[in-house]
Amino acid sequence: MSSLPLENRVAVVTGGAGGIGGAISRLLAEDGATVAILGLPVDRDRTEKLRIHLNGSASKLHFYEGDVGVFDNCRRIVAGIVEQHGRIDYLVNNAGITRDHTVRKMTIEEWEAVLQVNLSGPFFMTKAVLETMIAQDFGRIVNISSVVGESGNFGQANYAAAKAGLIGLTKTVALEVAKNHITVNAVAPGFIDTEMTKAMPSAAIEAAISQTPKRRLGQPEEVAHLVRFLVDDRSGYITGAVYNVNGGWYM
Numbered sequence: 001m002s003s004l005p006l007e008n009r010v011a012v013v014t015g016g017a018g019g020i021g022g023a024i025s026r027l028l029a030e031d032g033a034t035v036a037i038l039g040l041p042v043d044r045d046r047t048e049k050l051r052i053h054l055n056g057s058a059s060k061l062h063f064y065e066g067d068v069g070v071f072d073n074c075r076r077i078v079a080g081i082v083e084q085h086g087r088i089d090y091l092v093n094n095a096g097i098t099r100d101h102t103v104r105k106m107t108i109e110e111w112e113a114v115l116q117v118n119l120s121g122p123f124f125m126t127k128a129v130l131e132t133m134i135a136q137d138f139g140r141i142v143n144i145s146s147v148v149g150e151s152g153n154f155g156q157a158n159y160a161a162a163k164a165g166l167i168g169l170t171k172t173v174a175l176e177v178a179k180n181h182i183t184v185n186a187v188a189p190g191f192i193d194t195e196m197t198k199a200m201p202s203a204a205i206e207a208a209i210s211q212t213p214k215r216r217l218g219q220p221e222e223v224a225h226l227v228r229f230l231v232d233d234r235s236g237y238i239t240g241a242v243y244n245v246n247g248g249w250y251m
Contacts, residue, residue: 004032006231009033009034009089010033010085010089011025011033011034011088011089011231012035012125012129013038013092013094014038014039014068014093014095014121014125015039015043015094015096016043016047017037017044017047017063018043018195019195019220020094020144020220020223021037021095022220023219023220023221023223024223025050025061026053026054026224027225028228029054029057029060030054031228032057032060033060033089034062035060035061036063036085036088037050037062037064038064038065038066039063039064040067041065043063044063044065047061047063062081062084062085064077064080068093068095068117071124071128074125074127075124075128078125078129078132087132088132088139089133089138089139089231090141090231091125091126091129091142092141092144092227093141093142093166094144095118095121096117096144096159096196097117098114098159098196099111099113099158100155100156100159110158114162115158115162118163118166119161119165119169122143122166122169123169126141130182134182137180137181138181139177140182140230141170141173141182141184141185142184142187142231143170143184143185143187144187144227145164145167145170145186145187146163146189147188147189147191147244147249147250149163149164149165149167150164150188150242150250151249166186167242170184170186170240170242171240174239178239181236183230183235184239185230185238186241186242186243187226187227187230187245188242188243188244188245189218189245190208190212190250191205191208191209191212191217191218191249192217192218192223192245193220194220197217205217208249211249212249213247213248215247216247218245218246223245226245
């Protein structure tokens, strides 16, 4: 008999093959959950690399290809996961993109692309899984927002607006499904040591570190541990909350 705490639970992690998403997928799988990683074609190879580091838990990872910005994709993939694994207990809306420019220089296409993936995507995925979670009378939804959704950030009007909107979505869905034993919470990371952050100009990274009381970038695992706490069976009285993981950059 397995003693793993998340045995028989099924998690869906969008953008779950690298960075913060990869750390979340790895931790959930190591604790026994079956993890469905939803990503783009490039994420298939990333998922395979993630399996290498999981050793005995490698069989817990399953890759599903699809763009979360298209509702029909979300609905199709969720139906496939339920058919294959029988249930969905956790949804972690982590997938996100950036298209940074000041408002004056930002194109309409850049605005719409970020809103589609970073805000419509979590809405589409939430809508796709809710009926299954309601039928189970159990579910955990964790939305990965961002510190800039609370503080704003120069050159990121699209990203900040999407991440702020995700907080509003979190609180609203939490109200709507609390009676069904489904919790909905948000995690707002600060500057985390990921490929997205490394793509920033070095001066911007140095400035972020200098403005952070902890004087360092966060690690993906530090976000993952909070997500793991929020999906736990014992976290059922926590809903509609926003948790900051930003080293004190914004309080």
